[in-house]
Amino acid sequence: MNEVVYLYGALGVVLIGFYGLARAGHVLQQLLAVNVMGAGVFMLLLALATRHTPADAVPQALVLTGIVVAISTLALGLALIRRLAVEARQAEKRSDQEALHD
Amino acid sequence: MTEWGLAALVVWPLLWGALTLVMPVRWAALPGVLGGVFFGTWVLTWAPQSVALGGWLPPLGLSWRLDGVSQFMIALVAWVGGLSSLYAWWDRSLPSAFWGLWLGVWAAMNALLLTADVFHFYVTLELLSVAAVALVALTPGPAATRAAFRYLLVSLTGSMLFLLGVALLYGRYGVLDMLLLRDAMQGDGITALALAVMTLGLMAKAAVFPLHGWLPQAHAKAQTVVSAVLSALVIKAGLYGLLRLWLDLFAPLTSQPDSQAGWVLALLGTVAIFWGGYQAFRTPALKPLVAWSTVAQVGVLVLALALMVEATTRDSDGLTETLWRGWVWLVAAHALAKAGWFLAAGTVQKRAGETRLAGLGVALQRSPLSVFAMALAVVSLAGLPLSMGFLGKWWLLSLAWELQAWLWLAVSLLGSLLTLAYGWRVLNLGLSTGHGAEPLTPQAPLQTVPTRLDAVALILSALSVLGALGGYWYWEAGA
Incomplete structure (x- = not known):
């Protein structure tokens, strides 16, 4: 019974992530939505692992690898968002200066 | 002997690429590029083979498989990549970070073309996306950053869908090796769902209509040589994945009359x-x-x-x-x-x-x-x-x-x-x-x-x- 709850729960989390990605207006929300999707997939793998006693080790190894990959892509995404913010600020400053000179 | 050659296809560019990131001189990239072309050409003479990495046999270990398709694709990457590197060498406007990222793309492509394990395929897909997105972001300016971010989002979503398919396959069959999976393949609903989400994920990476929206911006805003390798090679990784899925892994399902x-x-x-x-x-x-x-x-x-x-x-x-x-x-x-x-x-x-x-x-x-x-x-x-x-x-x-x-x-x-x-x-x-x-x-x-x-x-x-x-x-x- 528990297992079924976790399996469908995991698929539900993936769908929530999808919905979030479609509805998100801010870049940070978009990035987080993709991470929610990832959490759903990892949860699915872990739910699959518990079907055996003792728990199957392979999905756990996959999730560990997956988390490492997800952290690095999240970092890259955050770095890009930071750069977007810096560039937007610079553009603003430039237009302010132009306004002063006019 | 060729086992070491196969390892060199991935390790060699990665090693020199990492070195150029630590030591930002472009001379450090030269051995990486030359070695990549050399190994990528040599691979054409090797016999098709399977290698269990580190002696760990599937289903627990990872295996690599060299067959006709991967041989020719690796050689193609080597030749188009080698000539593009020549262009990059003479193009003075490129920042030195290009070389580390580009050698990373090269190593990821080779690993992706060699792997015979669906989870390892996911990891190489992510490696490739991270390096490719960073290459797009080499161009200064907000337009390129936005294009790179959009590329990253689509790419990540694609990878997650692919990983979802991998999880479904593992749940259904308990193995990850492509050959073992193909032999076990049944035509049921979960398998069809796995094929659907993995296809969708790869289509986003390969910019197949209607998931192509990110491509024109990302490829047009990138530096010249980056556009060339993205369009000529990186896109092909997704298409190669589609070939493997539809004509190899899921063949028992897709080839039904x-x-x-x-x-x-x-x-x-x-x-x-x-x-x-x-x-x-x-x-x-x-x-x-x-x-x-x-x-x-x-x-x-x-x-x-x-x-x-x-x-x-x-x-x-x-x-x-x-x-x-x-x-x-x-x-x-x-x-x-x-x-x-x-x-x-x-x-x-x-x-x-x-x-x-x-x-x-x-x-x-x-x-x-x-x-x-x-x-x-x-x-x-x-x-x-x-x-x-x-x-x-x-x-x-x-x-x-x-x-x-x-x-x-x-x-x-x-x-x-x-x-x-x-x-x-x-x-x-x-x-x-x-x-x-x-x-x-x-x-x-x-x-x-x-x-x-x-x-x-x-x-x-x-x-x-x-x-x-x-x-x-x-x-x-x-x-």
Whole structure:
């Protein structure tokens, strides 16, 4: 019974992530939505692992690898968002200066 | 012995790439590039084989598999990558971070082409995306950053969908090795769902219509050589994945006589051919034109995949040599031509200091080598006789002919016509004398850009035509 709850729960989390990605207006929300999707997939793998006693080790190894990959892509995404913010600020400053000179 | 060679295909570029990130001098990249070309060429002489990494056998260990498709794709990456590296070496405007990222892309491509494990395939896909997104972000300015971020989002979503499919497959069959999976494959709902989400994920990575939205921006805003390797090689990783899924891993499912799933692919490919061609015909700037052309050509490759799937449903031979050789040939012709076209287009834009086609007239006329390179690329992409692209198109048309798929036959012919139409928009400017419909407006003085950059573009385009000389496989296969 528990297992079924976790399996469908995991698929539900993936769908929530999808919905979030479609509805998100801010870049940070978009990035987080993709991470929610990832959490759903990892949860699915872990739910699959518990079907055996003792728990199957392979999905756990996959999730560990997956988390490492997800952290690095999240970092890259955050770095890009930071750069977007810096560039937007610079553009603003430039237009302010132009306004002063006019 | 070749086991070490296979490891070197991935480890060698990665090692030197990492070194250039620590020690930012471009000389450190030279051994990486030369070694990559050397190993990538040598691989053609190795016997097809499977290697269990570290002696750990599947189902627990990871295995690599070298077969005909991966051999030729690795060699293609080595050659197109090697020539693009030559361009990058002479292009002084590139930051030194390029080399580390580009060698990372190279290593990830080789690992992706070698792996025979679905989870490892996911990891290599992510490696490739991270390096490719960072390459796009090398261009300064908010437009490129936005394009890179959008590329990252689509890429991540694609990977997550692929991983979801991997999880479903593991839950259903308890193995991750492609060969073991194929032997266990059943035609049930979970397997079909896994095929659907993995296909969707790879389609996002390969920019198959309607998931192509990120490509024109990302490829047009990137640095010239980055556009070339992204369009020529990185896109092909997703397409190669689709080939592996539809004609190898899920073959027991897709090759059933009543399977109609292939037609969905054919339909998407068709729409991509027309939509990409139409956009390329009306976009005002040069590099976006070439990028939209990639969307259309991806359509051709997907249409070819769909016809191959249909062919396997008609007879039980599976992925025959004629089928995979024809497809890899088409991929190679596109990679060479597209790399040549992007490099030539970028060189002309640099010379003009301008991106809009209307302002490129004078620069085009002062770049005869680049115009020649673009002309040859268009010839090969459109599949005019005697070019490498012609033999690829001929293979595609005869496949459609055998399947009596008249509609798709007409589609691929019309696609060629569209390619000539948008290609001619560029060539027309380069060849006109200024009395035509688009007069040559006076503009800012031309920048000095070394001619050897045009020459590299010309070599790639020339190979996309002269490659036809290697087409004896077509007659040997008795097609």
